[in-house]
Amino acid sequence: xxxxxxxxxxxxxxxxxxxxxxxxxxxxxxxxxxxxxxxxxxxxxxxxxxxxxxxxxxxxxxxxxxxxxxxxxxxxxxxxxxxxxxxxxxxxxxxxxxxxxxxxxxxxxxxxxxxxxxxxxxxxxxxxxxxxxxxxxxxxxxxxxxxxxxxxxxxxxxxxxxxxxxxxxxxxxxxxxxxxxxxxxxxxxxxxxxxxxxxxxxxxxxxxxxxxxxxxxxxxxxxxxxxxxxxxxxxxxxxxxxxxxxxxxxxxxxxxxxxxxxxxxxxxxxxxxxxxxxxxxxxxxxxxxxxxxxxxxxxxxxxxxxx
Amino acid sequence: xxxxxxxxxxxxxxxxxxxxxxxxxxxxxxxxxxxxxxxxxxxxxxxxxxxxxxxxxxxxxxxxxxxxxxxxxxxxxxxxxxxxxxxxxxxxxxxxxxxxxxxxxxxxxxxxxxxxxxxxxxxxxxxxxxxxxxxxxxxxxxxxxxxxxxxxxxxxxxxxxxxxxxxxxxxxxxxxxxxxxxxxxxxxxxxxxxxxxxxxxxxxxxxxxxxxxxxxxxxxxxxxxxxxxxxxxxxxxxxxxxxxxxxxxxxxxxxxxxxxxxxxxxxxxxxxxxxxxxxxxxxxxxxxxxxxxxxxxxxxxxxxxxxxxxxxxxxxxxxxxxxxxxxxxxxxxxxxxxxxxxxx
Numbered sequence: 001x002x003x004x005x006x007x008x009x010x011x012x013x014x015x016x017x018x019x020x021x022x023x024x025x026x027x028x029x030x031x032x033x034x035x036x037x038x039x040x041x042x043x044x045x046x047x048x049x050x051x052x053x054x055x056x057x058x059x060x061x062x063x064x065x066x067x068x069x070x071x072x073x074x075x076x077x078x079x080x081x082x083x084x085x086x087x088x089x090x091x092x093x094x095x096x097x098x099x100x101x102x103x104x105x106x107x108x109x110x111x112x113x114x115x116x117x118x119x120x121x122x123x124x125x126x127x128x129x130x131x132x133x134x135x136x137x138x139x140x141x142x143x144x145x146x147x148x149x150x151x152x153x154x155x156x157x158x159x160x161x162x163x164x165x166x167x168x169x170x171x172x173x174x175x176x177x178x179x180x181x182x183x184x185x186x187x188x189x190x191x192x193x194x195x196x197x198x199x200x201x202x203x204x205x206x207x208x209x210x211x212x213x214x215x216x217x218x219x220x221x222x223x224x225x226x227x228x229x230x231x232x233x234x235x236x237x238x239x240x241x242x243x244x245x246x247x248x249x250x251x252x253x254x255x256x257x258x259x260x261x262x263x264x265x266x267x268x269x270x271x272x273x274x275x276x277x278x279x280x281x282x283x284x285x286x287x288x289x290x291x292x293x294x295x296x297x298x299x300x301x302x303x304x305x306x307x
Numbered sequence: 308x309x310x311x312x313x314x315x316x317x318x319x320x321x322x323x324x325x326x327x328x329x330x331x332x333x334x335x336x337x338x339x340x341x342x343x344x345x346x347x348x349x350x351x352x353x354x355x356x357x358x359x360x361x362x363x364x365x366x367x368x369x370x371x372x373x374x375x376x377x378x379x380x381x382x383x384x385x386x387x388x389x390x391x392x393x394x395x396x397x398x399x400x401x402x403x404x405x406x407x408x409x410x411x412x413x414x415x416x417x418x419x420x421x422x423x424x425x426x427x428x429x430x431x432x433x434x435x436x437x438x439x440x441x442x443x444x445x446x447x448x449x450x451x452x453x454x455x456x457x458x459x460x461x462x463x464x465x466x467x468x469x470x471x472x473x474x475x476x477x478x479x480x481x482x483x484x485x486x487x488x489x490x491x492x493x494x495x496x497x498x499x500x501x502x503x504x505x506x507x508x509x510x511x512x513x514x515x516x517x518x519x520x521x522x523x524x525x526x527x528x529x530x531x532x533x534x535x536x537x538x539x540x541x542x543x544x545x546x547x548x549x550x551x552x553x554x555x556x557x558x559x560x561x562x563x564x565x566x567x568x569x570x571x572x573x574x575x576x577x578x579x580x581x582x583x584x585x586x587x588x589x590x591x592x593x594x595x596x597x598x599x600x601x602x603x604x605x606x607x608x609x610x611x612x613x614x615x616x617x618x619x620x621x622x623x624x625x626x627x628x629x630x631x632x633x634x635x636x637x638x639x640x641x642x643x644x645x646x647x648x649x650x651x
Contacts (some may be wrong), residue, residue, distance in 0.1 A: 024410035088409040144375045146350040181463045185372040205330040209384040212377045239407035
């Protein structure tokens, strides 16, 4: 066993299940986030971290203690934490004179930092300040991005992808129509990003589709983009590579025509048509004297002999 | 007349429809991009800074959000719905936004040695039944595991086969054979894993590690020295390197048919010792051991005066030695009785 370091073989069922949950899978589960504080944090930053944690519950861990780390200079401690807790998203909040009220959103690929974007909080209204009834925890939010910058600017595109990753929630096959309550709206305007969180009320309209009325709950942020650390293009492409098994299998030998009829193609081996098994029609059987008296046609009585 | 009224009716119907839909239609210059599978909508329309810079920032944002959410809800309501336990549920399609994965995709496991062989020979896996009929217990029992059908560990009688030694313990032989099989299986399993992970485990030698201990380095050096064509016999040594001890054969056996006279001598001596009924003792060895012990005790006493703490271990060791000393003393006493004076 000493010769195989780094390979931990599980000795119990429970540890085996644990190893399997951490192993790379074909279709991955929801990404977990770790929310941590830096060496010095302000009141705004701690409240902001708590609010984002409540938005991302239960797929997030909030660390209480401060971590003296600088993600942009040295990301090894972040990678270590991510390996320990199996979280591929992180949010690091800090505060200093040069960068007040700083939030660093980041994601990992294979436990190495893929993208990191630093956002500064300009204005912040917390969950507790807005006195409304909130959405239950764990509801899948609807995400809306507005503004041209999210499609034109490269950094904003990455930010959009990162925010989708962060707030998307688990991948579901069906959603309860009455349960679509939470909306997160991101607007990119004049170099700032505005995050607003609303609760959606479905009102009666004349037809089946309801009319939406929004009520603001939840934290609202006015963010400004500071530094970024984006992954190189080939690493980004590598991270997007899907395993082959996920590609939908092409159905071969099936075709449809314009009328909706389905045609199938069957491949056969070469057949010897003389030995073909068909229905036996006694009348058509070859008779003994058939070849000799071809033109005559007076044989039936003779033929009845053979059986 | 009828035609007019039909047209009128149609126009009215259209108007009513429009009225109804007004509450949910939103006018946008550019259509939004929807990814219903992940409940996402992207609005690419230009936002007029004029509207925004007014006092009503929040209201502007809220109105914008309302419009976009309305469009997204319209899209969601177009999906197929079904009823699941008194709730109406819409079936979502697969999400179309491509996001990076968490971990690299798993490579398929390479086939094991057996799997390669089976593929080569065309051996198929045969599915076995879980339960097997047990004649002795007259019921269905598991094929393996607790209370299995043919459990040979529970046998109280094992026949000694003709080819085996009659004094051999067949039960322990069975358990030993089982242990060997288990160990071999485990070794093969680990080797398969190592092959899968491509961890090169050398047959003799060490794996590269961050920190090697002194013993491991010494082992590595000796392995490297002997892995030459002449097994390290003509290998030059460094200036301070010591010659390796304990190399070569560990045990020496006499040839079967060799010196008859020496063999005879050995056998006669053995008989004499068996005959003598006195314990065989080497006096010199015993006395030397005793002297060594006394030296150690003196040194320990000196250190004990100097160092105080941490000599408890030494004390423990001394207790062990005391036992030996007792024996040696006894031997010495015995030797004295026999009349051979020992060294003093």
